[in-house]
Amino acid sequence: MEDRYAFLADWYDPCADLLRRYKLFYYPNDRSVEMFDVRKHKIFLRKTKYENLLLRDLFVGNRVSVFSRQLNLIDYGDPYTATKLGSKKQRTLALIKPDAVPKLGDILEIMYEADMIVTKAKMTKLTCVEAKDFYAEHESKPFFKDLVELLSSGPVVAIELMGDEAISVWQQLLGPADSAKAQKEAPLSIRGQFGTDAAHASDSVTAAARELEFFFPSKAGEGPPNTAYCTDCTCCIIKPHAVSDGLAGKILNAISAAGFEISALKMFNVDQANAEEFYEVYKGVVIEYYGMKTELCSGPCIVLEIHGSDTPKTFREFCGPADSDIARHLRPNTLRALFGKDKVQNAVHCTDLPEDGVLEVEYFFKILDGCGQ
Template identity: 65%
Template structure:
């Protein structure tokens, strides 16, 4: 019998301001998809080959685009799909520390090569209080004071990663906590390549499912609030947007080898650093911005100096650069 994976998916219809529910079926043999309208009990899309969707994109919480509709996969459609695709998926918090910010592109490529997906990202500068709250479990440790001073000394980039056994996978990419040890035991690790010591060690990774849930919530709250503020500047800066259709072509957040390389076709001139960056995936757009629709479709992002005001149609990366 042919393999078939089933998911319940939601799509926000901006015209009707309704959340519509579908059953999405994916056939890995030929990459075809089929959709069933749950409410109206009818076929919405007959089985059709679609090259824009791949098996690694399929997990609960993922946002996928099927013929220009952004669907959120909210539940496995049957036990077979849950058993085959759901057992190993995890989310974790990855953070690039102040000492490694200039190597953000290299670190993102490392993440991408490990088949981990960046779900959300934010560049922020933690206050001393926020750094202390984030590392509260280390309050009794002798290195706590130096750690929070360092973590509040400059911008960091926090990311929610998703993938198979993502917690362990990201920690293996990071390497041992002490950078000197990492250079001896894991020479290709992030800390071996970009870290200095046990505190200035390039990155942070959640060490358990419970820690991942707490730390992701710290930066990307699911309830009220937005977590730590981003680092967007409001004077003498410009903004670069990587639209949803380009993210899959240029890698996570669109950042490539060097910090000034934003995408294959767009480069920031030398000496103009990225001062803010974010990746958001939203599915709404409010009435005042409908005038900005392109060819009848909602804009991917409506932004001001690196801050997302509204977005629709998919995820996007935003970079604010000093002039």
């Protein structure tokens, strides 16, 4: 029998203002999909090849795009799928500490190579009180003060990782807690390579749930705030196709290597209404408007605030021409030339007009982010 996985998926129909439920079937052999309307008890989409959906995208809680419909995967559709795909799935916190934030791009690449999926990410700055709350269980330990001082000494990046046995896999990638020991016993681990404490790893399912709630609370408007200045800045969006292809780490490394300051970072799942609102200035102006809008809400993207004087102009030049093919001919070292595919899937969005830099950053980090400052 042909291998097939099933999920229950919800789709919000904005025209009818209704939440519609489907059973989504995925056939990994030929990467085709099929959808069954649960309420109407009939086929909604016959089996059709759809190469934009990958098996690793299929887990409960994720949002996937199928022919421009954003589907929220709410449950497994049958016992076989739950056993085959869900039995080993875990979520864990990877907290990149201030001394390793400059190595964030390298760390993301290591995560991607280990088949870990970044489902949430946020740069924040913890106060001493917040750092003490996070490490409350270690309050009686002799190293508690040093932990708190390090964690509150600069920006951190909190990441929710999803994967098979994610807790133990992330611990192994990180290596022994003592970086000197890691360099000797596990030189290829993150601590072994970078020679610092680098990051925090949850040590159990219970701890992971508590620590993820600390940084990514279920109630909107709570949790540590983002680090956006919203002044002297420009906006950069690492587009969904680049995130899905595991290029985020390489793009972050390229941006840092070029001397740009990444002052804020957050992963967003942009819905269709917000994508239309954000790209409204391009409507009727560029023929790629519909494709740009569809791409932005096709999966998670990573939004950056790039801070510094004259940044909108210099960063736009660094991104290169909007058409990646043209960029490869004219400016082969730009971001879009190196990581883009075409004029829509061109790796990154950057602010076009200098006067719009603050507005675009504010749109994400103040309006869409409930924890904005």
